[in-house]
Amino acid sequence: MDTQLVQPKQTFMNLAPEKREGIVRAAAAEFAAQGYQRASLNNIVKQLGISKGSLYQYFDNKEALFLHVFDHFTLQVKRYVKASATGNGREDFFDVARQVLLAGIAFIDSHPEYFQVYLKVLFERDVPRREELVSRVRLFSLEYFGPLADRAREQGVLRSDIPSQKVVFILDAMLDRFLQGYAQPHLDGGLALAGMSADRLHDEIDSMVAVLRTGLQPSDMGE
């Protein structure tokens, strides 16, 4: 989740920032809608009103363009999650989970196409460097929650009969599924997350986190 996956050509970097943004945005929209293999460079250039030759002056090939889009995605995710952390390192474990969930919602709201790209990468074969892309995101989650869970367990706020690895799995599964349900209505299990008001959404999140807390907290702790 650190270094860039690919370097655009110098020509691209010389472009006006708005134009760069427009290109990344249009490419992201196409990859989000079609997935990697079906995405059409012809569509992208048509949408942008530039020629195909120009696109190839900016990026070596389809793969480089795609990886650049993914780079933007990971950068934005990092930004959102970091912004959600209140930072003093002493927060309640489940409060952090709640914060991350809210950050995820905010991210999807402002960059729905990036989240779609991510979902496509998860379930499509033959995406270039797919394993690497997926691990960048998954590892981020594991490395983020893992130490938090370890510490929480040591401090006795997590049941000792469940390994922290499993705690992280459950947390990760729930968060990921909630976000997927938010982004793809047919995965929301009838909760109708998609069109929900912010207040109702926060209620849903709170009660979801409450269930996790009850299930994962030692039984001698009050709710």
Add this chain to the structure above:
Amino acid sequence: MDTQLVQPKQTFMNLAPEKREGIVRAAAAEFAAQGYQRASLNNIVKQLGISKGSLYQYFDNKEALFLHVFDHFTLQVKRYVKASATGNGREDFFDVARQVLLAGIAFIDSHPEYFQVYLKVLFERDVPRREELVSRVRLFSLEYFGPLADRAREQGVLRSDIPSQKVVFILDAMLDRFLQGYAQPHLDGGLALAGMSADRLHDEIDSMVAVLRTGLQPSDMGE
């Protein structure tokens, strides 16, 4: 989840059952590997050693072939889940969840390519009649667990402060994610479900269900 999505041509029904099976299997493998749009009929006929013209004597077009494959998928899923139900309707809610999870594992073990097709349908746009296909499977889950949760709630084995809809969402999310992690190792959150022995896998399932139970059960019930 009841009627067939599509009727193959009579010519296909006249074929020897082994040959029919071979065709469905090869098609499922290709759709699983490539998704609907990228799947190549040329590949399928090459794999089968038959001519493309023949395939078009069996099915009207690519869509009809795909829908027939999906029909087989839903049929098999139904079969597995039904076989897992012990049937007397008086089982513990969470035991049923455990049974369904085990049925899912068994299904993936014997038909990994069908599960991949399902995952592809979930995350691909432009799959023919996609909404309908997805709802067939999702509705099956909701309609299966919904009444069970309602009854369990009435009987006081589920917390009354959580609507059964949310219980079903959580259950569904956990089961689905567990099976996805089993089928796609990068979703297993580091649990390494894929290569796991049956015994260890059952332990994982038991402790997963135990967490759900603790989280969703009324607090005045013992563990």
Add this chain to the structure above:
DNA sequence: CCATAATATGACCAGGCGGTCACATTATGA
């Protein structure tokens, strides 16, 4: 045995793809 129906075949079609390149246009700076 042979006429007829059923089935199998693969060359072929139009269309879309990623990628190339000779050329047109614009920017640069002496």
Add this chain to the structure above:
DNA sequence: TCATAATGTGACCGCCTGGTCATATTATGG
């Protein structure tokens, strides 16, 4: 101003796709 470098352009290429169809092969039954 003008030579040169940088950038923009879209017709074109080879390849693959889903789908067609005239023809070859096989099965059927009188």
